[in-house]
Amino acid sequence: xxxxxxPAPPMHNRPATPPPRPAGRVIPAMLITIxxxxxxxxxxxxxxxxxxxxxRKGFATYAAAYSDPAALAAIRLTLLxxxxxxxxxxxxGLCAAWAIAKFEFRGKRLLxxxxxxxxxxxxxxxxxxxxxxxxxxxxxGARLLDADIQxxxxxxxxxxxxxxxxxxxVARETIPLMEAQxxxxxxxxxxxxxxxxxxxxxxxxxxxxWAVLYGVILCNARAMGEFGAVSVVSGHIRGKTNxxxxxxxxxxxxxxxxxAFAMASLLTLLxxxxxxxxxxxxxxxxHAAPDPVTRIPTLVTATPEPQT
Amino acid sequence: xxxxxxxxxxxxxxxxxxxxxxxxxxxxxxxxLLGPSGSGKTTLLxxxxxxxxxxxxxxxxxxxxxxxxxxxxxxxxxxxxxxxxQHYALFRHMTVFENIAFGLRVRRxxxxxxxxxxxSRVQELLELVQLEGLAQRFPNQLSGGxxxxxxxxxxxxxxxxVLLLDEPFGALDAKVRKELRTWLRNLQKDLHVTxxxxxxxxxxxxxxxxxxxxxxxxxxxxxGTPDQVFHHPASEFVMRFLGxxxxxxxxxxxxxxxxxxxxxPFPHERQQIAGEARVFVRPYDVTIDTKSNGLPCLxxxxxxxxxxxxxxxxxxxxxxxxxxISEISQERFATMQLEPExRVFVRPxxxxxxxxxPEVQNPPTAEATTHSAN
Numbered sequence: 001x002x003x004x005x006x007p008a009p010p011m012h013n014r015p016a017t018p019p020p021r022p023a024g025r026v027i028p029a030m031l032i033t034i035x036x037x038x039x040x041x042x043x044x045x046x047x048x049x050x051x052x053x054x055x056r057k058g059f060a061t062y063a064a065a066y067s068d069p070a071a072l073a074a075i076r077l078t079l080l081x082x083x084x085x086x087x088x089x090x091x092x093g094l095c096a097a098w099a100i101a102k103f104e105f106r107g108k109r110l111l112x113x114x115x116x117x118x119x120x121x122x123x124x125x126x127x128x129x130x131x132x133x134x135x136x137x138x139x140x141g142a143r144l145l146d147a148d149i150q151x152x153x154x155x156x157x158x159x160x161x162x163x164x165x166x167x168x169x170v171a172r173e174t175i176p177l178m179e180a181q182x183x184x185x186x187x188x189x190x191x192x193x194x195x196x197x198x199x200x201x202x203x204x205x206x207x208x209x210w211a212v213l214y215g216v217i218l219c220n221a222r223a224m225g226e227f228g229a230v231s232v233v234s235g236h237i238r239g240k241t242n243x244x245x246x247x248x249x250x251x252x253x254x255x256x257x258x259x260a261f262a263m264a265s266l267l268t269l270l271x272x273x274x275x276x277x278x279x280x281x282x283x284x285x286x287h288a289a290p291d292p293v294t295r296i297p298t299l300v301t302a303t304p305e306p307q308t
Numbered sequence: 309x310x311x312x313x314x315x316x317x318x319x320x321x322x323x324x325x326x327x328x329x330x331x332x333x334x335x336x337x338x339x340x341l342l343g344p345s346g347s348g349k350t351t352l353l354x355x356x357x358x359x360x361x362x363x364x365x366x367x368x369x370x371x372x373x374x375x376x377x378x379x380x381x382x383x384x385x386x387x388x389x390x391x392x393x394q395h396y397a398l399f400r401h402m403t404v405f406e407n408i409a410f411g412l413r414v415r416r417x418x419x420x421x422x423x424x425x426x427x428s429r430v431q432e433l434l435e436l437v438q439l440e441g442l443a444q445r446f447p448n449q450l451s452g453g454x455x456x457x458x459x460x461x462x463x464x465x466x467x468x469x470v471l472l473l474d475e476p477f478g479a480l481d482a483k484v485r486k487e488l489r490t491w492l493r494n495l496q497k498d499l500h501v502t503x504x505x506x507x508x509x510x511x512x513x514x515x516x517x518x519x520x521x522x523x524x525x526x527x528x529x530x531x532g533t534p535d536q537v538f539h540h541p542a543s544e545f546v547m548r549f550l551g552x553x554x555x556x557x558x559x560x561x562x563x564x565x566x567x568x569x570x571x572x573p574f575p576h577e578r579q580q581i582a583g584e585a586r587v588f589v590r591p592y593d594v595t596i597d598t599k600s601n602g603l604p605c606l607x608x609x610x611x612x613x614x615x616x617x618x619x620x621x622x623x624x625x626x627x628x629x630x631x632x633i634s635e636i637s638q639e640r641f642a643t644m645q646l647e648p649e650x651r652v653f654v655r656p657x658x659x660x661x662x663x664x665x666p667e668v669q670n671p672p673t674a675e676a677t678t679h680s681a682n
Contacts, residue, residue, distance in 0.1 A: 184397035185399055187393070188391070188398075188399070189399075190384045191389060191390070191391040192410055192463075193385055194414040195414070198414045
């Protein structure tokens, strides 16, 4: 047998570009104008304002805002919270996706719905739940306080609230792709002698790595930018329980606009970086897998909300 | 290593996918599971591979043996079968090399070959499947036939004693399919690995297999060599499934078969039956003549002629409004000068008779026909 594949037939006899229809120019132009006007009004103007306000009194004042110990503490706390919440939600998201996409069990749809709850609930209510559960007035919270463990108005509460709010991202990005890929490759791995963990780490996970990374980026952005839930549980103790978004609000309320916008610009930069990473990941995943099925699905697109 | 299947059944909810199936695949043979879709052939293959559990003990002796070792409690991972999936299921993020090496890489440390051993083994397999230059390609950069051969090389990497293939050529175009199946047959004979493959294409099964297992509605209709199932079908279903047939309703009475206006001797190779019967004639067993030669025959009218092909296919309608198809050689066609509306005399050269069953959906099995003869 010399040649198995027959000569490829001409695949695309692409028709010549169709002549432009009468409405072919007016409508796109109109749509683009509307979109641009909308974006300018609601996106570009605020974005530019953040940086112009931050730099209004010169770069020295802008830099000074970062030397404030409270600001540094807020940045440190924000990084700490993200460093705890993101890995935990990564592990949870992978476990949930693995279970939902590759195994059959009762209550699967219910689990998928449960994962969405943090997206459906207002962040303020998420924070309230933790206050009610772990606050000094609750049974559990009182017990913990007796044992000298403070959850609410302390770092643990902030971490818990952030975990809750950012819980869906990795799972939501990973599940649809894993489900679309089916279980044939896993079965093939099994017949080749691979155990369940070998199969997961060598076959299942590499096939969804871009979706997972995408989920992690979104999760991180939200973890650093979350305001509502964290605001309720934090207690706003300067230098102790203020994350970056909360610190921005305090500075703003003190009429310290330059410092407030300086901090906000940091969050904005984080958002822009997230967008950049996101498009890099999308680009990479598209090039790694021309197969349309393996493309990253765009489900939840959340960018941090700089509170200004 | 031989495969023995004893009394295996499988239900999906209320649907019976397999009904009390028994089967033996002798060591080193190439056996085809042949049947229409929904006949349970893929389910049987997946149960043998351990990818699907059989129904728990519907029969006291229900079991699957690999070389007289019961594999019921052994999962797919440890059965050491090579399985080739219908759509190949190649690992899309791995190169051809990595795909083939996978089975060796995931072995427990003490059984795992060294890096250089894996490299040379993969190289050997790439040569075997004639893909030497493509080791660094990804599956989506290969043609269907190439993917198929990667899947085969991957399945063979661990030197399995049993090779199972699910519709191995189903997704390929006709020409590639023909080349590949001849190649697979030669490869199987060289490697001498017990092989079971699923197909719905009777030509493929007849051409490639040592033994054919014809399945229908979760039951085995007949097991035999290609010659046996083709020339001596055990049931109406096998007769119909392995090629075109002309069907008549008839009666068997004291050694003769009556159908249409004909009365022919009962074919002596088969056990006698009596009463209502169905009579089958393959198109190439229908002879046509423009003159009556005195032998019992049917009068018919030519409706349509297809002469493109090795045989000429003539569609006929008898005087009793029965539609018939006859296949004759090009030479014979040329001497007769047939054309539509020609009047001809038709004679079945060879008939096969099966007792009529009230239910057409469950064709009689070989046993049923034999019993009704007594």
